[in-house]
Amino acid sequence: MAAYLLRRLMQWIPVLLLSSVIVFAVVRAMPGDPAELIAGPDATRQDVQHIRAAYGLGRPLPVQYAAWLGHMLRGDFGVSYIYHRDNSELIFSRLPFSLLLAATALLAALAVGVPLGLAAGLGQGKAIDWLASLLSSLAVATPNFWFGMLAILLFAVTLGWLPPGGFVSADDSVAGFLRALVLPTLTLGLHGAAVLIRSTRGAVIDTLGEGYIRTARAKGLGRGQIIYWHVLRNSLLPIVTMTGILLGRMLGGAVVIESVFAWPGIGRLLVQSIINRDYGMVQGILIVLVLFFLVLNLAVDLLYGAIDPRIRLARGGA
Numbered sequence: 001m002a003a004y005l006l007r008r009l010m011q012w013i014p015v016l017l018l019s020s021v022i023v024f025a026v027v028r029a030m031p032g033d034p035a036e037l038i039a040g041p042d043a044t045r046q047d048v049q050h051i052r053a054a055y056g057l058g059r060p061l062p063v064q065y066a067a068w069l070g071h072m073l074r075g076d077f078g079v080s081y082i083y084h085r086d087n088s089e090l091i092f093s094r095l096p097f098s099l100l101l102a103a104t105a106l107l108a109a110l111a112v113g114v115p116l117g118l119a120a121g122l123g124q125g126k127a128i129d130w131l132a133s134l135l136s137s138l139a140v141a142t143p144n145f146w147f148g149m150l151a152i153l154l155f156a157v158t159l160g161w162l163p164p165g166g167f168v169s170a171d172d173s174v175a176g177f178l179r180a181l182v183l184p185t186l187t188l189g190l191h192g193a194a195v196l197i198r199s200t201r202g203a204v205i206d207t208l209g210e211g212y213i214r215t216a217r218a219k220g221l222g223r224g225q226i227i228y229w230h231v232l233r234n235s236l237l238p239i240v241t242m243t244g245i246l247l248g249r250m251l252g253g254a255v256v257i258e259s260v261f262a263w264p265g266i267g268r269l270l271v272q273s274i275i276n277r278d279y280g281m282v283q284g285i286l287i288v289l290v291l292f293f294l295v296l297n298l299a300v301d302l303l304y305g306a307i308d309p310r311i312r313l314a315r316g317g318a
Helices: 002-028 034-039 045-054 059-073 086-123 129-143 144-158 176-207 211-218 223-234 236-260 266-276 279-307 309-314
Strands: none
Touching: 002 059, 002 279, 034 045, 045 236, 059 176, 059 279, 086 129, 086 176, 086 223, 086 236, 086 266, 129 176, 144 176, 176 223, 176 236, 211 223, 211 279, 223 236, 236 279, 266 279
């Protein structure tokens, strides 16, 4: 296990370095001059030049990259041009809100997608299969932001059942916290549920065609036993794979959803920072997201070994 973890962690080094180069290059390619935004509309050219020099924006790009990377390696994310606070403080204060939204959306997707996919796979060609496939296709074809705006119009504006956006602390009101979480959770989880329906259905159909299923039936095992002990357990790997991918997608997709629902996560912070050309903040958020995806992939790989001992043995006992 230790050797496998060490190999995986060593693989992170070139990935993070390449990601840092790409992130820096993409952010610096954004149009606009942050010095002009910081100085304001009434600033003189001398004021803009002074701000550019103070923040090191006039130095050659390789020098800026080397300085930024050196600070990042020391855990220093820099100071926000706009908020005048440490970027790391802002990022990690907003990250729990995004993780909360992504986690609840994933749970909602699992609660809907896995049972429907299981039912569709077990009832292949029947009405439940057609219904699940139809719902899945509609959900995949529906953009999340459009569904979110429709949900706001229906449940917040027309019916008045739920708030149109914002965040309510559970310390202030548990009911208000849960009500504020419903619409962004359902919106973000919609696409995930559709993907899980398809992946679960395909995994179940593939498992049902295996020889050990026919053997289990020949031994006289009941339908419930076959589904639980053989179909579900042997369909877990593709479901786990898709679950890990979906959690990463949901954290990335929260960029749009948080803006639609005014949710105070890093997605909304990222959009605001891009608009304000806050280079350090944008770079810091993107690097944190890359690191999150790496940790998530490692967690999924370790979970593989826990589910299937053959994978653990192939890693040399990892």
